[in-house]
Amino acid sequence: MTTTAGEPGVRANPTEARELVERGIAAARGGQRRVAAGLLARALKLDPRDERAWLWLSEVVDDPEQRAFCLHAVLRINPHNPHAHRGLAYLARQGTTTARQIADLTAPTAESTPLTTPTEQAPASPNRDWWLQWRWQRYETSRVRVVLWLLPIVLLTVALLLHQSVRAAREQALAALAAEQEQTFAITNDPVLPLATPTPVPELEAEPLAVVESLTVSYLTAIDTIRAELRKATDTYRQETGQPGGASINHVAATQRLRAAVAQALADLGELRVPGVLTPAHEDYRRGLELELAGLDAILEFYSTYDVANANRAALRLQEARAFIERAQASFQNQSQILGERSIVSAYTIR
Template sequence: MTTTAGEPGVRANPTEARDLVERGIAAARGGQRRVAAGLLARALKLDPRDERAWLWLSGVVDDPAQRAFCLQAVLRINPNNPHARRGLAYLERQGTTTARPIADLAPPAAAPEPAADAAPAPPPTPTAQTRDWWIQWRWQRRETSRVRIVLWVLPIVLLAVALILHQSVSVARERALAALAAEQEPAFTVETVLATPLATPTPIPALEAEPLAVVESLTVSYLTAIDAIRADLRTATAAYRQETSQPGGASINHVAATQRLRATVAQALANLGELRAPGVLLPAHEDYRQGLELELAGLDAILNFYSTYDVANANRAALRFQEARAFIERAQAGFQAQRQLLGEMSLMSAYTIR
């Protein structure tokens, strides 16, 4: 490094300054005028007599007075520079006659007149030229390596994100299909999710205040209506399973199938609310109602999962389905026990409706 003439406090670093000039020129050609101005200004602080840096800086500054200052600096270094002369002439025609310095940049000292008997300056040594070429080559190689790494890593990251989303959808669908395969009711189960312990079922009362014939009639009517509701749910569940188990199915088809199953469960819940449950079946009736409500909550969570792909919605759906299965299985046990009781009573009572 050498000290610049006229600026004793600034040390010239031609190698680093040349690197900054090249980067500034590249930024100017790419349309990044502010970036180019900053790089060229830094280069001129290291080497104020860089003719190219002053010339390119005049092309990226916005103020005409600062542009004139840069062109005058070029002429101080090389009075015969044609580009600087044409640029100053153009600015004078535009009415710009004064030059305004750029902050932190001082004009370079004028080129000294060569003495008549002075020997010409020796050309740069091959060692310095080789070193500059080596630095430039290493910088270009480093930038190329960075671009290559980005081009390799970006597709891998995108592929990993796509695989994670696909796996999340597949896991949620497989959980639903596994539960549908095990049960004919629209209840889902997941082994890895622990449900909150449920309360002990309410004992079924053994006696009714109404006459036995009336109780049997109400019970038979209620169980017949329940069988119709359950048959509709089984049909809807089978259709849902067939639509969502097709290989390569689109998510929009799964969403439509889930919405149809939800509509069937909601209708079943509404039909259940219109039934009058006998006293002996009130606990099973309430369990079945809560199970259908949990089914609706689970299906809503599945729809939210398809819209956001948030795994928390899939876990929430699995938990609701497991709780729903517990209530529905307990209700089925109550219905089955009452059917057996009616079968035994029909053998002993002449008042049983046949």
């Protein structure tokens, strides 16, 4: 970087000036006159003795007086430039001979000396160092702009990394919970110790035997329909949550659908007319469904808080529910066998 002799204290940057000149010429050839004028003016601020910049600037300015000013600047640098002579002659024929200076640009003087090295320049006074200060402010502004552009990118990268870490931890917790649920819902041959309750003693029915048996058949048929719907909903839930690495939102949705199915089964169970002989089994089945609802609620709370206590509570409730439901199912099966052995009229025979 050097200092122009005509303007002491103003630092010239020929390399940057040449780049701006090339860009300005390209813009002028592409028909972008205003862009070209701005680039060439900036280049001349860096190197006011650039002959090509003054010549091309005369082609893109609209004011004839400013065009004459640029051509005179060319002749001060190179008095034998034919393009500048022809341009001034043309302007003279048009009646425009006054050269009006372009704002912030000063034509080089004829007495301007070649560029000097930094060791030859005189110390610049504070009043003459304005150009260096302006350039330095532009440089600092560019650095701040770059930092402001990079800061959101860095923050976004950090957020993505944190999201991936949280997601990996959540998937591991869901995989562990899915394995525990699979063990809870799996049908095993291990005997389940039912809760100790007194053996129910069938009460005498006031209705005739045929009416009681018909009521029992209707109840068992309705119970089979409810159990079939629950088995279907449970199998769907196992398929949706049994794959490791599934998204937590999918597990929550599957749990909510299974809970809705259990709640519907409990509501349908409350509408049935229960024969006296199956009242204990009916209560066991109802209690089992209520415990299963409590277990599913605990699973949903676990997905919201990821508290292990909710997972343990869900496993305990589901285990208790299975004990009640299996005891009720055994009673239903026993009663169906009794009705089948009696071989009553086909209208009341268990299909």
